[in-house]
Amino acid sequence: MTMKLRLPAVSVYTAPTDAPEADGTLAWQTTTMVVTEVTAGDATGTGWTYGPRAVGDFLRGELAPLVEGRDALDIPAVHDAMCRSVRNAGRQGIAACAISALDIALWDLKARLLEVPLTGLLGAARRRVPVYGSGGFTTYDDTHMAAQLGGWVHGQQIPRVKIKIGESWGRAVPRDLARVRAARQVIGSRAELYVDANGAYTRKQAVRVGGVLAELGVGWFEEPVSSDDLTGLRLVRDAVVCDVTAGEYGYDLPYFARMIAAGAVDCLQIDATRCGGLTEFLRAAALAHAHGLEISTHCAPHAHAAAAACVPNLRHIEWFHDHVRIESMLFDGALDPTGGTVRPVTGIGHGLTLRVEEAREFRVA
Numbered sequence: 001m002t003m004k005l006r007l008p009a010v011s012v013y014t015a016p017t018d019a020p021e022a023d024g025t026l027a028w029q030t031t032t033m034v035v036t037e038v039t040a041g042d043a044t045g046t047g048w049t050y051g052p053r054a055v056g057d058f059l060r061g062e063l064a065p066l067v068e069g070r071d072a073l074d075i076p077a078v079h080d081a082m083c084r085s086v087r088n089a090g091r092q093g094i095a096a097c098a099i100s101a102l103d104i105a106l107w108d109l110k111a112r113l114l115e116v117p118l119t120g121l122l123g124a125a126r127r128r129v130p131v132y133g134s135g136g137f138t139t140y141d142d143t144h145m146a147a148q149l150g151g152w153v154h155g156q157q158i159p160r161v162k163i164k165i166g167e168s169w170g171r172a173v174p175r176d177l178a179r180v181r182a183a184r185q186v187i188g189s190r191a192e193l194y195v196d197a198n199g200a201y202t203r204k205q206a207v208r209v210g211g212v213l214a215e216l217g218v219g220w221f222e223e224p225v226s227s228d229d230l231t232g233l234r235l236v237r238d239a240v241v242c243d244v245t246a247g248e249y250g251y252d253l254p255y256f257a258r259m260i261a262a263g264a265v266d267c268l269q270i271d272a273t274r275c276g277g278l279t280e281f282l283r284a285a286a287l288a289h290a291h292g293l294e295i296s297t298h299c300a301p302h303a304h305a306a307a308a309a310c311v312p313n314l315r316h317i318e319w320f321h322d323h324v325r326i327e328s329m330l331f332d333g334a335l336d337p338t339g340g341t342v343r344p345v346t347g348i349g350h351g352l353t354l355r356v357e358e359a360r361e362f363r364v365a
Contacts, residue, residue: 002071004040004070005038005040005070006038006068007068008036008038008059008064009039010034010036010056010059010060010365011035011037011365012034013033013326014031014032015362017029017031019139019144022167023166024164024201025198025200027139031050031322031323032052033048033049033326034048034050034051034055034056034097035047035101035330037105037354038067038102038106039109043109043112043113044112045106045107045110045111046104046108046354047100047105047277048101048104048273049097049100049273055097055098055101056098058089058094058098059101062089062095063098063102066082066085072106072109072110073113075103075106075107076279079277079279082103092251096251097273097274099276099277102277103277103280104272104273104350106277107121107122107279111349117306118307122282122306122307124309124310125310125314126309126314127309128309128342128343129305129309129343130160131158131160131301131316131317131337131340131341132160132161132162132192132317132318132319133156133158133160133162133337134161134318134319134321135149135161135321136161136164136179136183138164138166138167138179142182145183149161150186153188156337157338158338158340159190159191159192160192160316162193163193163196164195164196165177165179165195165196165200166197166200166201167200170201173205180193184216184217193216193220194218194220195220195221195222197209198223199226199227199228201224201225203236206225207235207236207240210224210241210242211240214240219242220245221240222246223245224240227246230258230259233246233262234264237264237266243267244264244265244266245265245267246259246264247269248269248271250269250270250275251275252275252276253276256268256284260288260293267295268293268295269298270285270295271299271300272297272307273303278307282307289312294314294315296314296316296318297314299318299320300327301317301320301323301324301327301335302334302335302350304317305335305350306344306345306351309344317342329358330358331355333347333352333353
């Protein structure tokens with residue numbers, strides 16, 4: 001069966017956050033999603049990424065014409081062609097996000113052409129995928145944070161949650177630790193508590209903070225220092241009780257190879273909407289497995305759920321507040337995390353379909 005790809009469609013949507021948000025090193029009030037739809041025969045596959053409008057421009061101008069006319073079933077060949085084509089533009093950042101969106105759409109399309117769930121196409125390792133609630137932004141006051149965390153743990157029975165620390169590039173450590181204590185009080189002793197510093201701390205600062213986090217039962221210390229500082233990550237990993245994690249800024253497979261070789265993390269984070277789509281996501285997961293590491297997905301939960309169910313060394317996926325919200329607004333087929341897991345769809349493809357009319361008010365390109 002040969003199915004030729006038609007010229008992919010590209011659209012960009014920007015939605016305001018429901019409150020001002022910030023982490024240790026960045027603040028924002030909108031979320032932008034770049035969506036691509038790829039068609040062959042009578043089927044359409046949908047993929048997306050998060051990033052500036054320039055991702056959509058690059059996808060439309062550079063990658064879409066390259067994809068047109070290729071065999072829809074030969075995803076490795078299309079993926080390789082896209083990666084080779086960006087040599088002079090540079091693989092990192094905008095190009096990688098554009099490749100990722102198209103690759104996700106191609107896998108969705110292939111499953112739809114074969115009329116199987118994406119989990120069936122890839123081969124499931126589990127039926128249900130663990131999630132953790134992710135939010136707790138540094139801009140939240142204690143009441144707002146308590147409502148969010150309590151909603152996940154006590155309302156939806158999600159037994160693991162994460163908050164942001166490292167406020168103001170690590171210059172507000174007393175407030176960081178006060179918020180961690182407040183979070184622990186809200187969720188109780190049985191739920192798992194994670195923190196994400198987004199690279200805000202210095203090495204020794206992260207070690208000192210990590211000692212207090214261990215006393216508060218924090219088991220996950222994400223990006224205690226910059227993820228570019230592999231030596232620093234290893235130093236912190238060796239010095240603290242919490243699992244040290246990073247990897248969300250991986251835009252290609254060599255990035256993950258370097259992080260693993262450095263012994264920098266206890267759990268490798270991978271973002272299919274950045275690293276090169278599901279093609280590279282699965283390769284990175286296999287690389288981690290070969291080195292005895294679990295993986296966790298970063299953000300974009302609905303883009304990851306089906307593929308995550310097919311990874312034997314998966315720990316969980318991130319149920320990130322911003323992306324859950326916009327994916328639920330713009331797509332039919334959103335998943336329910338009640339009980340702490342989601343069950344990837346049993347229909348065809350990844351199960352999500354763009355709600356064109358509802359999305360129109362947020363479209364910016």
